């Protein structure tokens with residue numbers, strides 16, 4: 001049973017699915033690819049509007065799960081968010097309702113464009129200070145991480161987890177991105193592999209097609225760990241030492 005912890009399948013909330021038809025198409029594709037649980041992770045950046053965000057997200061999740069049951073699709077959707085880390089976080093209210101399946105794990109993203117590297121660690125530290133553990137989404141895609149690779153090691157030392165994206169590992173975003181994604185996955189830095197799907201045709205969630213293009217060092221056992229074992233531990237809110245890195249400071 002695969003779990004996709006990063007997916008923009010909810011309609012009309014961000015740059016993901018535009019309508020319910022696209023949402024259902026993503027759910028059908030998930031089912032065909034062995035994905036049984038999807039965390040809905042719409043982009044979240046306006047820290048002052050948490051209640052509005054959660055209301056809109058939760059209504060859609062409830063509606064969608066009812067619809068999936070009616071249609072007999074073996075997919076369940078749970079709550080999450082892709083939280084954009086910026087200075088507003090220091091003034092933010094409680095972040096815990098934004099975590100993946102109400103666990104301690106918060107999916108976080110930095111800007112894809114180059115940003116001031118000195119802000120990366122304090123922003124993550126703020127997440128820890130609130131009793132949560134950041135999961136850094138697609139570290140392989142940040143220009144700043146390519147320029148300052150020690151940031152990844154520093155975040156790992158702090159106890160952050162990392163999620164690489166299937167299309168990166170498959171080489172769809174270029175050699176440089178693929179190299180870093182594969183390195184992080186194989187050296188034990190990244191525990192999680194997700195689709196970050198936005199639309200059925202553009203950045204979809206046909207996981208088997210991506211996996212077919214993975215380089216051989218990303219073994220089937222590693223794929224099973226990163227798409228099943230590790231995300232299951234997140235959903236069950238297992239402590240950070242449940243992951244590959246051994247004891248984590250938490």
Ligand SMILES: [Fe+2]
Pocket residue numbers: 006007008082137196
């Ligand atoms: Fe995303």
